[in-house]
Amino acid sequence: MLLMGNGRLITRDTQNPLIADGCVAMEGGSIVAVGDTAALRARFSDAAFVDAHGGVIMPGLINAHGHIYSAFARGMSIAGYNPKGFLDILSGLWWKLDSHLQLADTRLSADATMIDCIENGVTTMFDHHASYGHIDGSLFAIADSARQYGVRINLCYEVSDRAGVDSMRAAVKENAAFITHAQTDASGMLAALFGMHAQFTLSNETLEYCVSRTPAGAGYHIHVAEGIEDVYACLQQHGKRPVYRLHDFGILGKNTICGHCTHVSEAEIDLLAETGSKVVHNPESNMGNAIGCPPTIAMLHRGVCVGLGTDGYTNDMLESLKVAKLLHQHHLHDATTAWAEAPQMLFDNNAKLATQAFGRELGVLKVGAAADVIALDYTPLTPMDENNIAGHVLFGMSGQKVMHTVIDGKLKMRDRELLDVDKQAVLARCREAAQGLWQRINA
Secondary structure, X not given: OEEEEEEEEEOOOOOOOEEEEEEEEEEOOEEEEEEEHHHHHHHOOOOEEEEOOOOEEEEOEEEEEEOHHHHHHOOOOOOOOOOOOHHHHHHHHHHHHHOOOOHHHXXXXXXXXXXXXXXXXXXXXXXXXXXXXXXXXXXXXHHHXXXXXXXXXXXXXXXXXXXXXXXXXXXHHHHHHHHHHHHOOOOOOEEEOEEEOOHXXXXXXXXXXXXXOOOOOOOEEEEEOOOHHHHHHHHHHHOOOHHHHHHHOOOOOOOOEEEEOOOXXXXXXXXXXXXXXXXXXXXXXXXXXXXXXXXXXXXXXXOOOEEEOOOOOOOOHHHHHHHXXXXXXXHHOOOOOOOOHHHHHHHHHHHHHHHHHHOOOOOOOOOOOEOOEEEEXXXXXXXXXXXXXXXXXXHHOOHHHEEEEEEOOEEEEEOOEEOOOOHHHHHHHHHHHHHHHHHHHOO
């Protein structure tokens, strides 16, 4: 048994939102008690104790849309790369990178990301993978990494026509094989969706092929109207907007995640809400790619479950939380907006996405929920109570303040020290592999 206590406990449980000197008791991967530190230490006197040192204890964070394969792009320079718009960024950077990724690169990219997740308090990740340099077994390599480091992960492979028919079919096969594998996994740590790239790289024939080979019960994870080019392509080639095209192929639904939705219409928002389809907002990526600000606030207000992701831009979800709030205030010229909506995406809706995907309650500290718990080195300089938690999180916390990370009841980081991980050795292998990747790209 493990206790984490001596901290201000943010439970995300509406019935018991904040405990001034709180403690969480964990056993067998689940939370068995939540309460006052002294009381729980007396009750479970033989349990190991992790001291939050008067900081903040909260549920492990969830990233609803990431790209592990992008890890080796940090610092990379590609000869002749001079993008003029979003399509140039895709073809000149990301597609060039993923087309040169080998299986060992994918595995090391995952290792580096798992370490970064643990250090930033991210205990669950939804990843959207592409490695057209080596497709077969790539999702299994990432899953092996997640298993080694103990991070809860939901995986899919990005099907696209961009590398030809044979590669498209191989990507479909990888998706289907991994979904079948995940459906038989009993650990509670692994889940899967059927992944697809944006529709301007997916023909009708490819969409039909994907749907026909999706294992029963599986949902989809697809980029939707990220750039305006996706909308133009759908209208010009198929006579309909992206969300309607997905609906016609039976891809929308409560198990489906639509990434971005930057350029969706009001009618498309209504269709997303009507079908129960989920959306994930990626504010930093949207800003970095200069593709525009999505109508995220409108989606939330009209009943769409919108989660928060990073699109590979960072693994610090608290950083993305801040950016989401600021982006929508700036875009809407309204300083009063997003105070509730940004935390709703990260804490409430990401928890809903993860709970549905993994079949157990995540993102909350209460009895019976998964034992994913983090502690941050944050001592408030102003009064903190259940009514102003969001203000303290937004303006006082970041991933770099995470001290302890527990996933599935197992301590993964204590006082900023990773346990049973030689971080420097992993990063040395990453640097060597990245150098080789960069040389192949620029050959």
